[in-house]
Amino acid sequence: MKRARYPAAKRALECAARSAGRMPTANVRYDLARLRGILAYRTERIDRALPFYECAAQIARSSGDREGLAKMRNNSAIAWHRLGQSGRALAHLRESMRLREAMGREPTGANWMNLADIHDALGETDRAMAYYESSFRAYARAREIADMAHVRQTMATRALQRGDLAQARRWLDDVVSLAKRGDATLAPFRLRAYAALADLALREDDLAAARRWIDEGQAFVSASDGLRAPVDFSLQAARLEIRERDADAALRRLNDALAALPSDDADRARVFDALSHAQQAAGDLDGALRSARAAQELDRARDAMRRNAQTAAIRQGVAIDRAVAEARARERLGDRRLRAFAILAVVVAALTAAAILRARWRARLREVEQHARHQEEVARYRRLADELRVDRAVLEASLDSRDDAVCVIDGCGQIVAANRRAAALFDAEVADLVGVAFVERLPEDARPTFVAALERLDDGIVERVAYRRECDDTTWCVEPSDRRYGDGAIFLRLAPAVANSAQPPAVDPPEARHVRDSREGFHAALVELMLSAVDAWERSTGLNRLELAERSRIWRVSIDDGRLRARTMDRYLSLSKFPQNPHWRDVLRTAYYVLAQCPLDEHARAELQRRVEAVLGYTRRDAMV
Structure with missing residues (x-):
């Protein structure tokens, strides 16, 4: 990303997400969310960057990483600033600085830099320049030469905007000096400084000085292996070539720069605009018109984000003028x-x-x-x-009375109960097993087979999963029950591989019963209830059904090809995929969870209650409760 190779960066992130597996650590999830947000920001998709930053912030908060949380609040401040929300930007930035102060650390150069940008946008130039200086000093203490060059380049740009050419030239000379001291990562700063110095020379009609800066930058590019000139340098070089009446060279340079930019790069509009001037200088009026139109189209897309703010400002001005006119009329x-x-x-x-x-x-x-x-x-x-939940005390007492090894897992795959025989197999106490994912107790090679066996339970397919214990080199089998009880609990029986085929499957609790009559109508009612619950959740919270599955802890969420999926839950959203042995209690609990947790309007609440009563009607009639 530092070299603006964003498609390659996106592919690398996707590869990293696949390599992380189904259960990545908190640090891996934090880095993936942070880098995806930075990629979205760098590709001008600011609104998409904010959710990634917020996700990374939540991961950092839950893991107690205050340093990571401070970084994400700083990144969010930059994004809000780009969207024109200065108030929110300041709030996030101040939170980042407070977190660093709570850790006994001074604000970073990035904190000061962002604070300066916000105050500069608010028109507070003196305060902004003071913050830029604070940012430069903070980076100097940390010996971050690249960031020091970035700050000085930003200050030079602000000086150019104010018309202070002498001060801008001094700061640009600092950028060149810093870039020459650093490594290859500072090459873009050096070339942009050359471009800005050439711009200064062209403003003063000093073509010789401009040519000197461009030639020096071009020589630096030629001497550096694999270095591509940034857009600012290409634009200023083309501008100089047009002034020197060499339009053909300018056209070649600009076409090369345009071909090197991705289709969604924000600099394409500037290149098209410069290309239009070069084509006009070369006498290609039709081409100049096409390039100008392309630049206008790109500018129009970027201006769409600012249009609402401008409209609001205009309306506010009209309201103020009207109030002043009315006040003057009343005074007469x-x-x-x-x-x-x-x-x-x-x-x-x-x-x-x-x-x-x-x-x-x-x-x-x-x-x-x-x-x-x-x-x-x-x-x-x-x-x-x-x-509808399982009585834990009764369940544990029932398990301890059994002679075989039995565990019970919830819909998320975590152990909720186990007897002493099962705990002995895992060389642990019963209390140590509760709350742990059962799949983590299996060897690595048996875990995918066990997860696949759980997914096939919805169709009544019971598969034994064999695994080898390393401590005594014996083979054991895990046999899941084909029914769920209470809050989606699944009984697992563990037995030696030889004895497993001869012993009967785990006895199901007496509360489990088959749906006998009106099966098709009952299935349709369950699908309608599930669809209504998911729709109410999404409308009231703005979150998707995966969030519902995770937060309710009723449905198992797994990672498939780098994407989160709730396969069991999705099967209850369509009759064509409906399981043969439906877990109707899980559907009811989902509806109850939405009714209890979501701010539903009266119509949505009444509709969901009606569908709940329809399902309960089937269960009462068929004596399933």
Whole structure:
């Protein structure tokens, strides 16, 4: 990414995500989210960068990584600033600096740099320049030469915008000096400094000085293996060639620069605009017109993000002008009419305020009543969901009475109960097994087979998974039950490979029963309930169904080809994929979870309740509860 090779960076990130496996560590997930956000930011997809930054921030917060959280808040501040949200940008930046101060560290050069950019955008030039100096000193203490060059180049750009050419030239000379001291990573800064110095010379009509800077930069590019001139350098070189009446050279340079840029690069508009001027200088008016139109199209796409803000500013200006005009009109009225109008205004305002307060009080009473009803409903739904859960104490007592080794896992694959025989097989205590993913207790070569066996349980296919214990070199089998109970619990029986085929499968609890009558209607009702619950979740929270599966902890979420999937949950969203042995309690618990946790409107809540009652009607009629 530092060399702007963004397609290659995207492929590298995808490869890294696949290599991380299905259960990457927190550090790996943090780095993947952070780098994806940086890639989106560098490719001008600012709105897509923010979710990645927020994801990385949440991972850092959950793992106690305050340094990582401070970095992500700093990155979010940059993105919000680019979107024109200075208030949010300042809030995120201040949080980043507070986190660093809490760790006993001074603000970084990046913190000062971003703070300077925000204040510069707000028009506070003096304060912005002071922050730029603080950023430069912080980078100097850290001996970050590349960042020092970046700060000086930014300061030179601001000086050029103010028309302070002498100060800009001094700072650009600093950039060149710093770049010559550093390694190859500073080459782009050096070339951009040459471009800016050539721009200064062209502003002063000193073509010889401009040619000297361009030739020096071109010689540096030729002497560096694999170095490509940045867009700023190509633009200034082409501008000089046009002034020197060598339009053909300018056209070749600009076409080469355009071919090297990705199709979504933000600099393409500038290159097209310069190409239009070069074509016009060469006499190709049709080509100049096409290039100008291409530049306009690209600029129009970038201006779309700023259009809403500009419209709001215009409306605010009109409102202010109208208020001023009305105030001046009122000042021209006579004292008597003004006093009468004032008295009338006070009376109307008092009546209006009284009416508004009364309406608000009534609305508040309705809100209190609705809130009380909602809390009652939430408590009822949570109670109903709890009734569908497995009684842990009864379950553990039942398991300990068995002679064989048995474990129980939840829908997410974590062990919720185990007997002493099973704990002995894993050389652990029962308390140490609870809460641990069962698949982690299996050897590496047996884990994919076990996960595949769990996914085939929905079709009633029970497969034994064999694995070898390294401690005594014996072969054991894991046999899952083909039914789930309570909150999606799955019984697993562990037995030696020889004895496994002769012993019967684990006995299912007495609460498990088959759906016998009206199977098709019952299946359709479950699908409709699941679709309604997912739709209500997505509309009320703005999150997808994978978030519902993870947060409810009812459905298992796995990684397939680098993507998160909830295969079992997805099968309940279509009759064509509906499992033969449906886990209807999991569907009901999902609906109860949405009803209890989501801020649903009255219509959505009533619709979801109606579908819940429809499913409960089937279960009552067929004595399935």
